[in-house]
Amino acid sequence: MAIYDNILIIGGGLIGSSVARAIKAKDATVKLFIVDVSSNACGVLRTLDIADGVSEKYDDFIEAADLVILATPPSVMKHIGEGVVTGMKAGATLTDVASIKLDIVRTFEPYMRDDIHFIPGHPIAGTENSGPAAGFAELFEERWCILTPSENVDEDAVENLKSLWEALGSQVALMDARRHDVVLATTSHVPHLIAYTLVGTAMDMETVTRNDVVKYSAGGFRDFTRIAASDPQMWRDVFLQNKEGVLEVVDRFIEDLSALKRAIRWDDGETLMKHFSKTRDIRRNIVDAGQDTDKPDFGREG
């Protein structure tokens, strides 16, 4: 690999620690440092032994870094952004892994330096678990990573970051930040919002006990609980920072749900059948594209 000699990852949770593991697995000679504001997380990261140094403060490592990867919740990125930019060495690259991009770009714009390559990024990968212990090196294999560099960013710097993600097993797509946010509102943000909502609705039904919900969850509900177990702080930030995209897609979803509700109320089986038949196809496309397993029920056991 050796695209960057010295890498600093700020935020050692599921994504940050997975990036660290994946980089070290590909090239053990890279100097890699992880910073996490939580002393508890730092303790875990030290035990995991996946970095050349772990600290609660980035001051110790930032001047040496060729690449800085922000992997904190988005609200924390806003908080520490200016200090990180100020501390970096000239010619280094700054990227992130946040699930929203336009708000990140706007946040960093006021204090961004001309001598830093700022290339926002988003690996479309994760699990419902969070924290450093939940990470693993293979997380990015066969997944897509989106980079949203502005037009004036150095092409070689983009090419280097692209190569890093490819080395970790990902395919890389370039698009502008606004487009990223609309696409991800559809394929990620609104699905999460809906899962969180449905799980809450089920918990609040007076006529259905929690025990009922747990016992009979294999009817479909349990699928939603996985997503609704995702990191609350991270998702709060995503919804607030991609407000426009999320609200647009949610409104479309509510319109469509209302149309199906109406079809149910009026015994319009034809409309239901037509709708349900067209959605089957896309599952096959996703499996064929290597973006999900072809085993029934996700290949779940027991």
Added chain:
Amino acid sequence: MAIYDNILIIGGGLIGSSVARAIKAKDATVKLFIVDVSSNACGVLRTLDIADGVSEKYDDFIEAADLVILATPPSVMKHIGEGVVTGMKAGATLTDVASIKLDIVRTFEPYMRDDIHFIPGHPIAGTENSGPAAGFAELFEERWCILTPSENVDEDAVENLKSLWEALGSQVALMDARRHDVVLATTSHVPHLIAYTLVGTAMDMETVTRNDVVKYSAGGFRDFTRIAASDPQMWRDVFLQNKEGVLEVVDRFIEDLSALKRAIRWDDGETLMKHFSKTRDIRRNIVDAGQDTDKPDFGREG
């Protein structure tokens, strides 16, 4: 096992063929027959060699059956119900596997005979695949099966059917049909309706291509496509036949979604955080109850 000497399954799809496989796996001496209206399905069933006889017509087997299991889509049960009841021998048991119960009870009431034990049932198990080839013997292991006998049904007959499901690896719960429909609207029917809706919404977004949806589906969307790949006819029937339960839960869901939408619009991070924190718990309950795998991401591969 040998609770029933002679069993007839009407409908040889995912559930019917899985029941057949599971029964034969437990006790090969049971005489087991499968009827399916589709000659194509009958061909597959014969090749699979999981029954002692396969036919397109139930006339050939119904008189001999100690137990008749209806495993067709609910609308087909309505269509053939009277003929099946008329053809059965005295003292035999009639059950079904439909995901709705009150409508089934009401359908059979007018022509139900006193000398037949009618015990509606619903195994909470399945995958997104359909058809005889999709079935497997282990489908019901560790899952719940709900029986909704009316109060005047023979206790021994209920005990026998309970024992059959237990022999197939399930736990059995008894409840009344109305309660079943509300509980399942929450844990199964509305989750399916929402998944079908969201997948449709994503396919219809003008600003997001089908290719985008497929490539970036690992952000959460792909989970919904699994459920939305389920049998369209079966689910059309379920929604229309549990109209009351489904509309009640959908309305609650839309209320809750609107409240979260409002929180997003007004930057109310506290409300979001509170909501997202409480939903994490129930995933743990479901995993602890053996109703889902504890592996991250359902233990998906690749």
